[in-house]
Structure formats: C-alpha cells, structure tokens
Amino acid sequence: MKVIYNTLFKRTSTFAVVCIGSAFFFERALDVASESFFESVNKGKLWKDIKHKYE
Amino acid sequence: MAATLGRICGSKLLKSVPALNLQQANGLSTAKTWTNGQKKLVATIGALTGGVGALIYALEQSVEASGTEVHPPKMPWSHSGLISALDHSSVRRGYEVYKQVCSACHSMKYIAYRNLVGVTHTEAEAKAEAEGIMVRDGPDDAGNYYDRPGKLSDYFPSPYPNEEAARAANNGAYPPDLSYIVSARHGGEDYIFSLLTGYFDAPAGVVLREGQYFNPYFPGGAISMAQVLYNEVIEYQDGTPATQSQLAKDVATFLKWTSEPEHDVRKQMIIKVVGIMTFLAAITYYIKRHKWSALKSRKIFFVPKKD
Numbered sequence: 001m002k003v004i005y006n007t008l009f010k011r012t013s014t015f016a017v018v019c020i021g022s023a024f025f026f027e028r029a030l031d032v033a034s035e036s037f038f039e040s041v042n043k044g045k046l047w048k049d050i051k052h053k054y055e
Numbered sequence: 056m057a058a059t060l061g062r063i064c065g066s067k068l069l070k071s072v073p074a075l076n077l078q079q080a081n082g083l084s085t086a087k088t089w090t091n092g093q094k095k096l097v098a099t100i101g102a103l104t105g106g107v108g109a110l111i112y113a114l115e116q117s118v119e120a121s122g123t124e125v126h127p128p129k130m131p132w133s134h135s136g137l138i139s140a141l142d143h144s145s146v147r148r149g150y151e152v153y154k155q156v157c158s159a160c161h162s163m164k165y166i167a168y169r170n171l172v173g174v175t176h177t178e179a180e181a182k183a184e185a186e187g188i189m190v191r192d193g194p195d196d197a198g199n200y201y202d203r204p205g206k207l208s209d210y211f212p213s214p215y216p217n218e219e220a221a222r223a224a225n226n227g228a229y230p231p232d233l234s235y236i237v238s239a240r241h242g243g244e245d246y247i248f249s250l251l252t253g254y255f256d257a258p259a260g261v262v263l264r265e266g267q268y269f270n271p272y273f274p275g276g277a278i279s280m281a282q283v284l285y286n287e288v289i290e291y292q293d294g295t296p297a298t299q300s301q302l303a304k305d306v307a308t309f310l311k312w313t314s315e316p317e318h319d320v321r322k323q324m325i326i327k328v329v330g331i332m333t334f335l336a337a338i339t340y341y342i343k344r345h346k347w348s349a350l351k352s353r354k355i356f357f358v359p360k361k362d
Contacts, residue, residue, distance in 0.1 A: 031327070038323045045141065049143075
C-alpha cells in the first residue's frame with residue numbers, strides 16, 4: 001500500500017496519469033464486457049449473427 | 056404517515072439511534088427565520104407540484120374507456136425485454152413486406168438505403184436495392200433534370216408526389232408517412248399488428264362510407280385503408296411461411312426499427328449504465344464511511360475549568 005502511495009498517488013502529476021490511464025482501461029473493460037454480454041443474451045437475433053447468410 | 060411507516064417498517068426506521076436527536080435537528084433548521092410570506096410561497100409551490108404530479112399520474116392511469124375503439128393487447132415481442140435486441144431477420148422480412156405491399160400507398164421519406172447497411176442488408180445488397188428505383192436529379196451541365204438509378208444515399212421513394220395526390224387516390228384519406236409511425240401511435244408496434252390483422256365485417260348499425268372498412272382498433276372504427284395483409288400475399292426470400300400474422304409481425308418489427316433506429320444501441324447502453332452505476336455506488340458508499348469514520352468515533356468531553 002505504502003509503495004503504491006509513494007510512487008503513484010503522492011505527486012499530482014503521477015496521480016493524474018494514474019487517473020487517466022485507469023479510466024482508459026476501465027472503460028475498455030466495461031465496454032467489452034457489456035458488449036459480449038449483450039451479444040450472448042441476444043444470440044441469433046443480431047445482424048452479425050445472420051450476415052453470413054447474405055455475403 | 057409516520058404511524059403508517061412505523062407499522063410497515065417496525066420501529067427500525069423511526070428509532071433515533073443517531074447522534075442527532077429531534078431537538079438538535081430543530082436547532083439546525085433554517086426555516087425558523089422565514090417570514091410568513093416565504094412559508095406560504097413554499098407551501099404553495101409544494102401543493103402545486105404535488106397536485107400537478109397527481110393529475111399527470113391520474114391521466115396516465117386512466118382506463119381510456121370513453122372511446123369505442125379496442126385497445127391492442129400486449130404482444131410477446133422478442134425485443135420487448137429490458138436488454139433484448141431487435142430480431143434482425145424479422146426486420147429484414149418486414150422490409151420486404153413494406154417494399155412489396157405498404158410502399159404502394161405509404162411513403163417512408165426519412166429512411167435512406169444506406170440505413171439498411173449493417174442492419175438488414177449487406178452493403179452490396181443495399182446498393183442493389185437502391186439501384187432498383189429511379190431518382191429525379193439535376194440540373195446537369197445543360198441545365199436539364201434527368202432520371203438516374205438510386206444510390207445508397209437516396210431516401211425511399213414516395214408513391215405520390217404530394218399529399219393532395221395521395222388523398223385524391225385514397226378517397227380523401229391520407230396514408231401517413233410510416234418512418235416514425237410506431238412512435239406516433241398509442242400502443243406502438245402492438246397497435247400496428249392489431250390494426251393490420253384486426254379487420255372485420257362492420258357490425259349492424261355501423262355506417263361506412265364509400266371506400267371505408269371496419270377495423271375496431273382504429274379510432275372511430277371506419278378506416279380508409281383496406282385490409283392489405285392476407286396469407287401468402289408475398290413470398291419471403293428466406294422461405295418463412297408468409298401467413299397474415301407473420302407478415303404483420305415482421306412489418307411491425309421493421310417499423311419499430313425505422314422509428315427507433317437507436318434501439319439496439321440504447322439497450323446495450325442500459326447494461327453499461329447499470330455496470331458503471333453499481334461501481335460508482337460502491338465507491339460512494341466506501342468513501343462516505345471513510346470520511347465519517349473519524350466523526351463517528353470521536354469523543355467529546357466537557358472539562359470544567361479548574362480555578
């Protein structure tokens with residue numbers, strides 16, 4: 001805990017970098033997770049599930 | 056009110072365990088310095104807000120028993136769940152129904168061929184669909200207007216050049232543009248489905264004028280659109296049996312998509328919102344506990360002056 005605080009959170013500059021960086025990865029993870037959940041719930045109904053029939 | 060709450064929740068809700076008792080709370084109140092006029096103003100605003108809210112609620116809850124039309128039953132649409140996407144095979148079949156049946160009378164001028172790409176058709180298919188129509192374009196270098204095959208960016212063609220022509224061809228009734236019809240009618244896609252499958256012979260006593268038909272779902276009962284969907288009026292590309300109810304269901308789903316093209320994205324957004332709100336609620340709770348821990352565990356002593 002101390003190490004994390006001293007290296008990352010103590011200075012505003014590194015703290016800002018941590019905020020922006022973790023926001024990026026958090027957002028990506030949430031997007032991918034919710035998209036794959038949505039696609040598995042709606043399997044067979046979406047365009048990506050039927051498009052192979054037409055191309 | 057308090058008594059009712061107390062009965063429902065037991066004594067848990069009302070017991071004043073926290074440090075702040077009623078007398079202290081009274082000491083913190085800012086309302087004591089209000090003038091009489093201010094109090095009356097606040098009371099009036101409160102009463103008005105409550106009254107308007109109750110009125111809106113009452114109007115929403117009305118049983119709608121004053122008209123003679125039948126209200127459409129709720130259908131088990133495969134897209135009606137909180138996170139259920141539209142059935143895109145059905146939307147595609149619905150496009151076939153619109154193109155081969157409805158487009159003879161109804162325009163759909165806010166939907167372009169490019170909108171079909173990635174929803175019901177591949178890009179090549181949508182281009183082919185667009186090339187099937189003729190579009191008046193111009194002026195060219197010599198200042199003349201000319202007809203050319205449609206492009207992806209063209210909107211669906213209208214059957215009549217203007218409203219007057221549409222009325223003249225339909226006994227004075229105007230077939231409305233179908234782009235946003237599901238949002239524009241009470242009951243949405245349930246109404247469209249019931250309307251298309253709900254034609255009857257007019258019961259005794261109902262007088263229909265020339266060119267009118269009886270449909271109990273249409274307000275007033277006398278509609279100027281004849282029944283258009285029958286078993287096998289068209290043949291589906293994918294071989295689905297084209298029964299009347301299948302045709303009506305597919306075209307209603309298609310019209311749902313044209314009215315709410317953002318439907319699938321919106322429902323996917325629900326998942327994201329729930330996810331991120333849960334996360335934020337959790338850290339809000341944690342931070343609140345964290346910040347209050349010092350306040351809650353402190354002790355205050357009264358130390359009398361010794362002299």
